[in-house]
Amino acid sequence: MSGKLNVEKIVPYTESKLSKKEQIATMFDDIAHRYDFLNHFMSLGIDIIWRKKALGYLKSLQPKKMLDVATGTGDFAIMAAKRLHPDHITGIDISEGMLSHGREKIEKAGLAKQISLQLGDSETISFPDKTFDAITVAFGVRNFENLHKGLQEMNRVLKPGGKLVILEFSNPTVFPIKQFYNLYFRYITPLFGKWIAKSQAAYSYLPESVKAFPQGEEMCNILKNTGFQAVTCKTLTFGICSIYVASY
Template identity: 55%
Template sequence: MADLQAIIQYLCHLMAKFAHDEVVPNRQSEQGKKEQVAEMFNSIAFRYDFLNRFLTAGVDIQWRKKAIRQLQSLQPKLVLDVATGTGDVAIMTHRMLQTEKIIGIDISEGMLALGREKLTKLGLHDAIELQTGDSETINFPDQHFDAITVAYGVRNFANLDKGLAEMYRVLKPGGKLVVLEFSRPSQPLFRKLCDFYTNVVTPGVGGLFAKNKDAYQYLNDSVQAFPEGQNFLNIMHDAGFTQTYLKKLSFGICTIYCGSK
């Protein structure tokens, strides 16, 4: 019986792991997930930061700060920010931890262009560099970074296993990965309210302000399919990370996941 339970748990683990990879912005498109996600973020880049603040009532700023604080004891000097978008986490990490250098990578040129405009206004080009880059083929040598951050990006990976394996590869021994991602509350009533908000309100607002309802519907669908909680910690462990743990924020609307090398 114990063996059967172990097999069932393993199969559930695999199903949760790979269901995420199948969620795409447009099921009718012949493009792969990676290309679709890049185009989607290019199309909503001009409203992305505004809608993040608007849809979360500004709480997302506090979520990012709490995630970055997981690196305080490490005091990393060289940091990689994967799926950096417009560079919010990279900028905040530099300010909070006084890093020497942060490299931000993203597949969306539209998001990166806005991020570079921010860096110019803030005079941070020497401290932060934004590059076109893919989480599945990170263009840096093994054991290169002291720490890696990913905020609201892992659920957009075309291949979650490969993305985590690449981040593990470029992380130095003793280094730490911090992932910030949306999740679903466990309390039933609150969960239903959140589902209504993400299923109805978020796509509606995205259609109104970003002129792309489908993009925000995909963002919701990707949250629903993401292998959250202990499932994601198990996947991190499969990729080689140790000392894994999670911290739920705002009753489980968002979760911080951490792992070390």
């Protein structure tokens, strides 16, 4: 069985009868108030460097109209607005709790005219074909209930010549980074989640979903099979994170 199918079966609340999509929305609603802090705290701020590197792949494109899928609290959208200066960025997410925090951040940053956040599902994107110059997803594709469908939808709304940039966790293979990473993710991350965000389930789900997610060549092949071209993968920080870039 492929990693793609495995990751679609990984859910935050194993005893729940809700769909993965519904569980993910509930999970992020619950941790929205501490999500940004935990992201930066647990990655020692390296996640900010990763985001900057990912957006660097769009600099030459100079996109005017962008879509940020699984936007969460809008961190990636805000950074994109400041670094790429597009005319407009639309952020979509299935968690209203995350979007609410994101709107407050955008208002505070003075970017309300440039960025709009709305409730939206990656598998049924409510925009016409060929709408966006660029699409970004930061740490969100492994949460899709149906990975292929989500990628196909992003391909549909991307303009010819446009680019998709995906930033996602991956599993390092180099000793001793692999061993430390596994220890940190499996035992320490859930403790931080329990103490700080009051949700051990959310941060136990994180390492399981990363472990099951297709990576490297496998993910590149999935992107190609959903209609993308010129697909590349760049690993960062000893393979802890990967950037996938694809064109329409």
